[in-house]
Amino acid sequence: MIRTENLRSGYIQDDVEEYLYQLLPERDAVIAEIEDYAAQNRVPIIGPAVARLMALLVEVSGAKRIFEMGSAIGYSTIWLARAAGPKGKVIYTDGDPEKARRAKDYFRRAGVAKRIEVHVGNALELVKKAPGKFDLIFNDIDKHQYPAALRVALPKLRRGGLFITDNTLWSGKAARPAPPDDIHTQGIQEFNRLVYASKELYPVMLPLRDGVTVCRKL
Numbered sequence: 731m732i733r734t735e736n737l738r739s740g741y742i743q744d745d746v747e748e749y750l751y752q753l754l755p756e757r758d759a760v761i762a763e764i765e766d767y768a769a770q771n772r773v774p775i776i777g778p779a780v781a782r783l784m785a786l787l788v789e790v791s792g793a794k795r796i797f798e799m800g801s802a803i804g805y806s807t808i809w810l811a812r813a814a815g816p817k818g819k820v821i822y823t824d825g826d827p828e829k830a831r832r833a834k835d836y837f838r839r840a841g842v843a844k845r846i847e848v849h850v851g852n853a854l855e856l857v858k859k860a861p862g863k864f865d866l867i868f869n870d871i872d873k874h875q876y877p878a879a880l881r882v883a884l885p886k887l888r889r890g891g892l893f894i895t896d897n898t899l900w901s902g903k904a905a906r907p908a909p910p911d912d913i914h915t916q917g918i919q920e921f922n923r924l925v926y927a928s929k930e931l932y933p934v935m936l937p938l939r940d941g942v943t944v945c946r947k948l
């Protein structure tokens with residue numbers, strides 16, 4: 731199997747998803763190692779299909795100052811840092827110090843440690859405190875916090891900047907009535923409503939893997 735279980739969308743037909751992943755070029759040794767580790771330890775990562783989209787968006791937009799909310803073991807961070815180039819700066823944030831420790835080792839081995847600032851703590855607080863504005867903010871924290879992430883991230887994004895959020899279809903659950911105790915689905919549904927209602931944003935939701943929403947700040 732090319733598309734490992736941890737990357738399964740839950741709403742795309744298996745053969746179609748398998749096809750999409752088998753088209754992707756092989757990744758370098760460090761990225762491949764992180765993918766294997768994530769698959770074996772069920773660490774959620776965006777995976778290579780979404781990572782390529784992120785890299786493309788960084789490259790075409792020329793984003794250099796990037797803030798990542800929810801970086802885990804640094805898989806998406808490395809793709810962002812590589813796409814931003816030697817003049818790029820990516821702020822890594824995660825609440826779990828153990829994940830940050832592993833991420834730092836990967837950054838060193840991927841040759842991008844100098845482009846990444848590692849911050850352990852609550853991404854909602856860290857983005858508020860970060861000096862200046864960002865060209866691109868990537869949101870991948872716990873899903874019930876998505877409406878709050880939007881609230882705090884938007885003032886920190888420059889006009890024309892990109893706010894990208896993963897898992898906005900949430901295995902298709904976003905499209906169905908959420909049970910009263912499912913705060914994650916409810917958070918995503920509220921987030922999706924908010925971005926499409928916002929006069930400050932131009933959002934596009936892409937049904938790639940678990941759903942990716944790309945918003946441009948107007």
Ligand SMILES: C[S@@+](CC[C@H](N)C(=O)[O-])C[C@H]1O[C@@H](n2cnc3c(N)ncnc32)[C@H](O)[C@@H]1O
Pocket residue numbers: 774775776777799800801802803804805806807823824825826829851852853854870871872875
């Ligand atoms: C889906 S994973 C991130 C995966 C990563 N973006 C990637 O693709 O490689 C979500 C991470 O967000 C972290 N997290 C959740 N809520 C957070 C918060 N409020 N502040 C900081 N980290 C948070 C969790 O510890 C977890 O490691």
